[in-house]
Amino acid sequence: MTRTVEHVVCPTCGCLCDDLVVEVDGTRVTQARRACPNGRTFFKSYDPTPRLPRVHGREVEWNEAIAEAARMLTQARSPLIYGLSSTATEAQRCAVELADRLGAILDTTSSLCHGPAVLAMQSVGLPGCTLGEIRSNADLVIFWGCNPAVSHPRHFARYSLPPANRRSRVAVVVDVRPTATSDIADLFLQVEPGSDLEILTALRALVHARPLSARAIGGVPLANWEDLAGRMKSCRMGVVFAGVGLTMSQGRDLNLGELFSLVAELNDCTRFAAMPMRGHGNVAGADQVLTWQSGYPFAVNYGRGFPRYGPGEFSAVDVLAHGEADAALIIASDPLAHLPSSSAVHLREIPVVAIDPRESLTTRIAQVVLPTACYGLDAAGTYYRMDGVPIRLRPVISSARPTDEQALQQLLDSVVRVSAGAVPTC
Amino acid sequence: MSATVLQARANLTLPVEADSITPDRIDGLQQVAVGNLPILYGREWAPLGDLFAVSGDGRADLVLEGDLTHVKRIGQGMTRGTIAIHGNAGLHLGSQMRGGEITVDSNVGGWAGAHMAGGRLRIYGDAGPMLGSAYPGERRGMTGGVILVEGSAAARVGERMRRGLIAVGGSTGDFPGARMIAGSLFVFGQLGPRAGAGMKRGSIVSLGSLASGVLPTFQYSCRFAPGFLQLYLRYLLRWGMPVTPAHLQGQYQRYTGDINTLGKGEILIYDQH
Numbered sequence: 001m002t003r004t005v006e007h008v009v010c011p012t013c014g015c016l017c018d019d020l021v022v023e024v025d026g027t028r029v030t031q032a033r034r035a036c037p038n039g040r041t042f043f044k045s046y047d048p049t050p051r052l053p054r055v056h057g058r059e060v061e062w063n064e065a066i067a068e069a070a071r072m073l074t075q076a077r078s079p080l081i082y083g084l085s086s087t088a089t090e091a092q093r094c095a096v097e098l099a100d101r102l103g104a105i106l107d108t109t110s111s112l113c114h115g116p117a118v119l120a121m122q123s124v125g126l127p128g129c130t131l132g133e134i135r136s137n138a139d140l141v142i143f144w145g146c147n148p149a150v151s152h153p154r155h156f157a158r159y160s161l162p163p164a165n166r167r168s169r170v171a172v173v174v175d176v177r178p179t180a181t182s183d184i185a186d187l188f189l190q191v192e193p194g195s196d197l198e199i200l201t202a203l204r205a206l207v208h209a210r211p212l213s214a215r216a217i218g219g220v221p222l223a224n225w226e227d228l229a230g231r232m233k234s235c236r237m238g239v240v241f242a243g244v245g246l247t248m249s250q251g252r253d254l255n256l257g258e259l260f261s262l263v264a265e266l267n268d269c270t271r272f273a274a275m276p277m278r279g280h281g282n283v284a285g286a287d288q289v290l291t292w293q294s295g296y297p298f299a300v301n302y303g304r305g306f307p308r309y310g311p312g313e314f315s316a317v318d319v320l321a322h323g324e325a326d327a328a329l330i331i332a333s334d335p336l337a338h339l340p341s342s343s344a345v346h347l348r349e350i351p352v353v354a355i356d357p358r359e360s361l362t363t364r365i366a367q368v369v370l371p372t373a374c375y376g377l378d379a380a381g382t383y384y385r386m387d388g389v390p391i392r393l394r395p396v397i398s399s400a401r402p403t404d405e406q407a408l409q410q411l412l413d414s415v416v417r418v419s420a421g422a423v424p425t426c
Numbered sequence: 427m428s429a430t431v432l433q434a435r436a437n438l439t440l441p442v443e444a445d446s447i448t449p450d451r452i453d454g455l456q457q458v459a460v461g462n463l464p465i466l467y468g469r470e471w472a473p474l475g476d477l478f479a480v481s482g483d484g485r486a487d488l489v490l491e492g493d494l495t496h497v498k499r500i501g502q503g504m505t506r507g508t509i510a511i512h513g514n515a516g517l518h519l520g521s522q523m524r525g526g527e528i529t530v531d532s533n534v535g536g537w538a539g540a541h542m543a544g545g546r547l548r549i550y551g552d553a554g555p556m557l558g559s560a561y562p563g564e565r566r567g568m569t570g571g572v573i574l575v576e577g578s579a580a581a582r583v584g585e586r587m588r589r590g591l592i593a594v595g596g597s598t599g600d601f602p603g604a605r606m607i608a609g610s611l612f613v614f615g616q617l618g619p620r621a622g623a624g625m626k627r628g629s630i631v632s633l634g635s636l637a638s639g640v641l642p643t644f645q646y647s648c649r650f651a652p653g654f655l656q657l658y659l660r661y662l663l664r665w666g667m668p669v670t671p672a673h674l675q676g677q678y679q680r681y682t683g684d685i686n687t688l689g690k691g692e693i694l695i696y697d698q699h
């Protein structure tokens with residue numbers, strides 16, 4: 001029998017659209033109305049059939065898998081815990097406790113996407129706002145180094161360019177190549193790769209009417225930047241959405257620091273905000289949880305018994321590229337698919353425990369695989385939207401699988417027992 | 427020279443944090459006591475003697491041998507004595523050091539000399555990123571001392587430095603002297619792009635070539651022969667940096683910036699013509 005569930009939250013990307021109407025037939029989602037193609041795939045491709053955990057490719061009982069995972073992690077001298085961007089804050093909290101107990105290095109996918117934005121925020125502050133404020137008030141929307149038409153397809157309709165007031169707002173895209181987002185923009189500025197910092201410093205100078213000698217910046221005539229600076233100063237409310245084109249190009253946090261400084265200075269003459277265009281559903285939550293638990297948002301090392309911060313040193317990509325981890329626990333992430341090959345190679349060489357509702361490249365090479373329930377589908381949990389607003393996810397189907405939080409709690413209990421000298425129970 | 431010698435027992439691949447390897451800690455200790463100093467190996471404390479063979483006469487001067495690529499924080503916070511490293515050294519070499527001298531035959535990892543306040547760090551190979559710079563969240567990087575690199579330095583050398591001298595014989599990566607507050611940075615090879623981004627005061631001196639033009643927020647000031655440069659260059663020549671007579675007698679183009687901050691910083695570019 002088919003039933004309909006309303007006001008469902010899609011946990012796929014940082015938009016966390018909460019207006020979906022989902023049709024469920026038994027234990028499968030058959031329709032996800034209002035969802036974009038990315039969201040529809042997420043809902044319809046999920047198979048909640050209970051699966052047994054695997055240890056070295058062999059299906060085993062849950063307790064045996066937990067005991068083996070605890071053994072692997074406690075025997076490691078330099079364990080790494082990584083992922084966390086597609087799981088609920090409840091599970092993230094457990095992961096922090098586990099890292100603390102193990103003396104592990106803990107990192108999230110933030111370090112590969114918007115970590116530099118967090119560094120810039122710590123350095124110069126972030127003049128932010130909520131997506132609701134942007135929906136209601138913004139009349140100048142700038143997309144810098146991001147392509148939400150593909151990565152966050154409902155961002156326009158729900159937050160940045162709602163159809164009802166599309167005509168009253170100007171959309172500007174700054175990017176190194178034409179994209180699906182630049183196709184719908186009122187103004188597209190195609191810039192040279194790696195020139196973001198020059199442009200942002202120039203915009204800061206132009207906003208303050210300071211003289212510039214260059215005739216073109218980033219391959220775009222100075223007159224265009226003067227025009228943009230004028231629009232920024234004269235708008236009623238403006239916002240810049242910063243994508244990984246800014247955070248992962250040369251300059252990284254320096255680019256973001258310059259952007260946040262520019263936006264802060266614009267608030268002397270109008271209302272302006274900046275917002276990192278967070279990708280994964282709960283990567284913003286991972287920053288929040290790690291910050292309130294450890295004091296730092298990502299790249300945290302508990303090796304000395306207290307948290308230490310080391311972007312570039314304790315980031316998973318660096319730890320793995322330098323071969324400095326001898327076991328890894330991967331939670332709700334697929335680093336083999338996303339990490340640079342220099343890091344992925346090492347991940348293939350060390351014992352890996354994977355906690356994930358779905359099969360992935362990483363679960364295929366993991367020595368221990370713990371199949372869990374999926375938040376927003378068959379588990380309840382809290383996610384943070386890209387603007388830092390927490391949203392509660394409800395299950396739309398029932399399942400017999402444990403949640404990430406339950407799996408991590410059991411793993412934590414087992415680690416405590418192993419550390420105390422007890423023989424792991426199978 | 428008599429010294430305490432630490433020879434790495436094996437190729438260490440997991441991270442080792444060896445902030446106990448400083449002349450201050452080792453001075454006056456017997457070999458056994460040196461071997462018992464704690465170092466962090468991965469997430470566990472281990473006696474130094476488990477990872478290094480200790481020999482020598484127990485003096486404060488240290489010689490380290492072997493591949494120490496994964497050994498971090500050597501000489502952290504040292505105030506006196508010398509450390510000679512025959513091989514590569516890991517991250518944070520000589521960070522927060524206040525005195526003494528460290529020499530490295532080969533390459534060093536990132537953040538060497540970060541927050542350094544005094545002493546001298548001499549690297550005969552290449553330096554990793556963030557040489558003499560600030561740690562995330564800190565307002566000031568290097569506040570004193572001298573860093574000499576014969577090879578190249580990676581990105582963001584001297585970021586947020588407040589005082590002191592960094593000289594790089596080769597080239598630098600992106601953003602040399604970014605957010606510099608004061609101090610001096612000399613580059614004999616190619617000065618990396620976006621030099622001095624956000625700098626307030628201080629001098630960046632390019633004695634070789636430029637990877638790209640100066641940022642638009644720097645303004646051309648003049649062409650001249652700065653008197654103070656003679657003084658610095660003579661010291662650098664004495665320390666073995668590749669200073670030529672032309673550098674000493676030549677003219678320099680001066681750019682000032684970054685106008686988005688104080689605008690009192692300068693980039694001096696040796697005029698080859």
Ligand code: SF4
Pocket residue numbers: 010011012013014015016017034035036037038039040152153154155
């Ligand atoms: S925009 Fe994002 S949150 Fe909204 S439906 Fe699409 S994938 Fe889901």
